Amino acid sequence: MTPLAKQDDTLAMLRDSLARYLDDHHGFEQRLHALAAADDAPPPFWQGLARDLDLLSAALPEAQGGLGLGLAAHLALMPTLGGALAAEPYLSTLVIGAGLLQRHPGAQADELLARVVAGQAVLAFAHDEPHSRHTRDDVRTQLAREPDGRLRLDGRKAVVRAAPWASHFIVTARSGCGEDGGLSLVVVPKAAPGVQLRGYPTHDGGRAADIVFEAVRLGSDALLGAEGGALPQIEQALDEATLAICAESIGVLRRLMRDTLDYVRQRKQFGVPISSFQVLQHRLADMHMALEQADARTAIAGETLATTQSPQARARAVSSAKVAVAKACRAVGQGAVQLHGGMGMTEELALGHYVRRATLIEGQFGPPAWHLRRVAQLQRQRRQQAPLSAGMR
Known part of the structure; x- marks a missing residue:
């Protein structure tokens, strides 16, 4: 074998x-x-x-x-x-x-x-901040070194998923003064003095929290990697997380499709199942195609990450998959609700809970517009570098 x-x-x-x-x-x-x-x-x-x-x-x-x-x-x-x-x-x-x-x-x-x-131990990644808009290096939380060599962390993080359940946070912070310093990663115990949480439930049934770090003092061993040089690792982690929720969405959307197909085969109007209506068959076909395209894009991105070390290739593949997944989440989620009618959003029916998760996946780690801009920017950079490479040959 x-x-x-x-x-x-x-x-x-x-x-x-x-x-x-x-x-x-x-x-x-x-x-x-x-x-x-x-x-x-x-x-x-x-x-x-x-x-x-x-x-x-x-x-x-x-x-x-x-x-x-x-x-x-x-x-x-x-x-x-x-x-x-x-x-x-x-x-x-x-x-x-x-x-x-x-x-x-x-x-x-x-x-x-x-x-x-x-x-x-349960970990939560504290990266997004109240002002940030999915830009990976838009971090204002500050990490400074004290005279005794210890680290001091000050700042705020927003919508940190799983934070109420976590025992430790992995926090992104800017080392040095102002916006000129590089990004660092530090491990912060939840029980550390100066850590304040405001937890709340999320619409998909999970938990999240807004976190304040006020004069949190840490040992130098809390630092992961080189101080100020963590941005490549942060971008890789976020790309892998984005691809992971793309894979998660396939399971969510397949369940939505299964429940919707079962419903339209059982629900009858004019004495026949509504699945026999041609207009609904077209809608179901559109939902199925969107799901299959998302599945294929996710698989392609997974193969790309397994075979390349290029950050640019990784970013293009992941963002392309995320756009396809976001379109599928909207097409399948809205189609499932419309075909079920008002009961599709009730708490008693599992379908409504799956639709809420699909809706959150659509915007998690960046909405489609952000990922489209990212792919377009990478394509422009690729075209600009191509003539330079040809000239060197």
């Missing part, structure tokens, strides 16, 4: 194990009760992912006790999590948090990774 075939078999087994676990422990009613009870502690299913399935180590390198599957593990598992509408902090803890920790090995990072794998 080739290494690629072996990896595919491993990913299939992980998907099947996760799907069976979610079927048994994460039904729609179970999810509602668990999220209602989960205030500042992660939902109980999070412990199951660590204790019962040992899934939290799948992406980590073998040297750190993982299976070495990398981003492929996230892209394989996220559609299953999306299909179950799981609100667990998988994205913030494993895709972003663990990804950043493993790229900056050290005593603290290794210890925290071990706690994450055991289900004892």
Whole structure:
């Protein structure tokens, strides 16, 4: 068996194990009760992912006790999590948090990774700020060095997903004076003096918080990587997270399509199922095509990230996938609600909860317009560099 075939078999087994676990422990009613009870502690299913399935180590390198599957593990598992509408902090803890920790090995990072794998630590990525508009380097939170060599963190972060459940934050901050300093990454315990949270539920059933860091003092070992040089790692982490929610959306949208097809086959008007009406068949075909295009774009982006080290190629692939996913979320979500009628947005029907998650995915990590501008800018840069390369030859 080739290494690629072996990896595919491993990913299939992980998907099947996760799907069976979610079927048994994460039904729609179970999810509602668990999220209602989960205030500042992660939902109980999070412990199951660590204790019962040992899934939290799948992406980590073998040297750190993982299976070495990398981003492929996230892209394989996220559609299953999306299909179950799981609100667990998988994205913030494993895709972003663990990804950043493993790229900056050290005593603290290794210890925290071990706690994450055991289900004892939950991470939240504190990057967006009240003024920011998805620009990756638009950060005003300040990181300064004290005379004794310790670090001081001051600033505000907005809509930090999974923050109420987190034990640690990975915070982006600007080192040096004003806007001229580079960006740094620091690990901040939630219980550190000077950390203030205002938590609230999100529309998709998760939790988020606005955070104030006021004179938070940290040891020098809290710094991940070189001070002031973290922007490339931040951009990579956000691109991988964006692709992960694209994969999640495929599970969400497939569930929406399944529920909608079941409904139109059962609902009758004039004595026949409404699925026999040609205009509805056209609408369903449009929804299906949007979903398949999003799925294909996500798969292409996953292959690109697995085979290239170019930040520009990664950014083009991820933003292209995100645009396709956003269009599919709107087409499938709105179509599902319209075909169900008013009952499509009721709390009692699972469909309304899936539509809300699809709507949030549409704008998470940047709306379609932002990603289109990003792709256009990268294309302009590529065209400008092409004549220079030709002249050098």
